[in-house]
Amino acid sequence: MKTLVKKYNETSLILRIAIGLVLGAILGLLIPGVTAISTLGNVFVGALKAIAPVLVFVLVLSSVANAKGGVGKRFRTVILLYMLSTALAAFTAVIGSFLFPVTIRLTEGTEGAAPSGIGEVLNNLLNNMVQNPIKAVAEGNYVGILTWAIVIGLAIKNLSSENTKKITVDISEAISQVVRWVINLAPFGIFGLVFSAVSTSGLEIFTEYGKLLLLLVGCMLVVALIIDPFVVFLCLRRNPYPLVFKCLKESGITAFFTRSSAANIPINMNLCERMGLDKDFYSVSIPLGSTINMDGAAITITVMTLAVANTMGITVDIPTAFILAIIATLGACGASGVAGGSLLLIPMACSLFGIGNDIAMQAVAVGFIIGVVQDSLETAINSSGDAMFTATAEFMEWKKKGKEIKF
Numbered sequence: 473m474k475t476l477v478k479k480y481n482e483t484s485l486i487l488r489i490a491i492g493l494v495l496g497a498i499l500g501l502l503i504p505g506v507t508a509i510s511t512l513g514n515v516f517v518g519a520l521k522a523i524a525p526v527l528v529f530v531l532v533l534s535s536v537a538n539a540k541g542g543v544g545k546r547f548r549t550v551i552l553l554y555m556l557s558t559a560l561a562a563f564t565a566v567i568g569s570f571l572f573p574v575t576i577r578l579t580e581g582t583e584g585a586a587p588s589g590i591g592e593v594l595n596n597l598l599n600n601m602v603q604n605p606i607k608a609v610a611e612g613n614y615v616g617i618l619t620w621a622i623v624i625g626l627a628i629k630n631l632s633s634e635n636t637k638k639i640t641v642d643i644s645e646a647i648s649q650v651v652r653w654v655i656n657l658a659p660f661g662i663f664g665l666v667f668s669a670v671s672t673s674g675l676e677i678f679t680e681y682g683k684l685l686l687l688l689v690g691c692m693l694v695v696a697l698i699i700d701p702f703v704v705f706l707c708l709r710r711n712p713y714p715l716v717f718k719c720l721k722e723s724g725i726t727a728f729f730t731r732s733s734a735a736n737i738p739i740n741m742n743l744c745e746r747m748g749l750d751k752d753f754y755s756v757s758i759p760l761g762s763t764i765n766m767d768g769a770a771i772t773i774t775v776m777t778l779a780v781a782n783t784m785g786i787t788v789d790i791p792t793a794f795i796l797a798i799i800a801t802l803g804a805c806g807a808s809g810v811a812g813g814s815l816l817l818i819p820m821a822c823s824l825f826g827i828g829n830d831i832a833m834q835a836v837a838v839g840f841i842i843g844v845v846q847d848s849l850e851t852a853i854n855s856s857g858d859a860m861f862t863a864t865a866e867f868m869e870w871k872k873k874g875k876e877i878k879f
Contacts, residue, residue, distance in 0.1 A: 485658065489725065492663035500670025510668035513729070516661020519654045520735040523647070525609045527738055529621045530647050531755035534640040536625025538752075546750075550757045550865040554765035557703060557857060558804055561695045561767035562797035565774035568691045570793065574683045574775075575783040576838050612734050614759045622756075651738040658726060658739075665729040669844060681842050684779060688846050691771045696720070696853045700767070704864050708871065715863060719743070719856040727855035728848045733762040736855040743859050749866045757865070761858030766804035768850025769814035772839070773800040777821040780835045786825050796824055814850065815839040 480488070499509065600608075600615040605624075608616030628636060697716070704712035722743050727736040737759055744754035774797055781788050788796075803817045818839065819832035839846065867877045 481656070485656070486721065488659035489662050492659035492661075493666050493725075496663040496666030497670050500667040504671030510664050510671075512660050513662070513664030513666075513668050516654075516657065516664065517730050517732065517735055519657075519661075520730065520738055521612060521732065523651055523654060524734055524737045525612050525614070525617055527647050527651055527741070528614060528755070528759040529605075529609055529617050530640070530644045531741070531751070532618060532621035532759070533625040533628070534644040535752040535755045536622050537628040537637050537640050546753050546865045546869055547757065549868060550861055551760070551764070553703065553707070553861040553864060554761055554857075555801070555805075557695075557700055557861065558764070558766050558770050559797070559801045560699050560703070561691075562770040562774050562800040562804070563794065564695055564699060565691045565771040565800070566778070566793045566797045568687055568694070569775055569778040570790070572683075572687055572690075573782050574687050574779050576681065576684055576779050576835065614734065614737075614763055618756065618759060618763075648741075651742065655738060655742055662726065662729055669729070669848075681838065684775075684838075685842055685845055687779075688772065688775050688842075689849060691775060692768055692849050692853050695767050695771065696856075700857060700860065704860065707864050707868055708877070710877070715860060719860040719863070720852070723859045724852035724856035728852040731843075731847050731851050733851055733855045733858070736851070737762055740855060740859045740862075744862060747863055749863060753866060754862050757862045758858050761862065762855070764805040765857050765861065766814070766854055767857055768853040769804035769817070770797075770800045772814045772846060772850055773803055773817050773821050776815075776818050776835050776839060777825075780818075780822055780827055780832065781825050784825075784827060784831070786827070788825065792824070796821060799824060815843075815847075 496509075499506070600613050601619045603611075603613055603616040605616065605620035607613070608620065625640075628640060631637070701712040701716050704715060723736060723740050726739045727733065730736055740758045740761075741754060744758065745751070777796060777800070778788060778793065799821055800817075803820055804814060815836045818835050819827075819829050822832035822835070823829075870877050
């Protein structure tokens with residue numbers, strides 16, 4: 473047994489995940505009725521979701537308490553990159569929807585409380601900031617977690633006791649080790665998640681909603697493989713694709729199957745650590761990115777809203793469509809980092825065209841039907857972008873200091 477464990481640990485994590493992915497797909501086709509295999513995926517995602525809020529809280533608290541300064545400019549840079557990328561994604565979705573307009577067959581309504589406007593979204597964000605810190609950790613409210621971790625970290629930073637500050641470092645290291653153990657079991661989790669996806673999802677979504685899926689996937693791939701790399705190129709003035717593919721491979725694949733940016737936070741932090749990035753920086757920028765870096769969400773909101781407008785026979789002019797893109801950008805930043813988090817913002821965007829909530833919520837139902845593809849790819853792009861833009865902001869500082877950049 474010890475020999476097998478040693479061999480397992482010595483094998484590349486990416487190779488192990490690839491093996492789990494292939495085996496999960498094969499068994500999903502051959503023995504779809506064995507639901508026990510899906511439990512592996514559920515346990516893996518559950519473990520990530522459980523440890524991620526604690527990890528973010530202790531890492532941010534420790535980073536702030538022990539910070540020596542010098543990361544403020546990087547934070548401004550990465551926030552700008554997050555917002556720019558999300559806005560460009562929304563505009564890409566507008567252009568794609570005008571070039572390839574689609575309609576959808578509206579289905580039965582779905583349950584859920586959709587925000588009535590952008591004001592409500594922003595109000596919810598502010599309320600989340602001051603949520604009880606224990607409740608914020610328990611519910612995975614990363615806006616609240618970041619807020620309280622920073623406040624408490626600043627309070628500890630002002631203490632004269634160095635031992636107290638050292639304790640925060642020790643606790644953060646202990647939680648980080650737990651995360652490494654969970655990530656080491658990722659191949660089993662991916663195995664279960666792929667099995668579940670393959671065994672439960674039929675081909676109906678591709679036949680009935682094929683054009684809509686093609687438009688969504690096409691816009692997301694354009695952003696992931698053209699728009700975002702171009703932004704990275706403008707920042708670093710070097711070939712961005714080694715970094716882009718590294719983040720897609722090591723973060724995007726896992727995010728695709730977990731369908732949760734929040735659950736993928738530990739994966740991204742582990743990737744940033746291996747790239748040699750500053751822990752004080754990425755421990756804040758990664759969870760922040762899971763909240764405001766929402767390329768895929770902005771695309772989904774824009775494309776689905778324009779598809780509903782087309783179905784209803786509403787003529788949308790270009791200026792109004794670009795206003796929609798701005799609303800989608802701001803709304804996407806308020807989308808929760810869980811599966812389907814962006815879909816409930818569709819009614820808010822639809823209200824721009826006077827489309828009632830009942831009809832808009834039917835579009836949300838369509839979103840859940842195609843979510844096995846749409847939401848998976850959306851999360852992969854969102855989460856891999858968190859790591860990519862965090863690295864870009866860090867590498868920009870390295871470049872100024874003449875430090876060698878290795879992707």
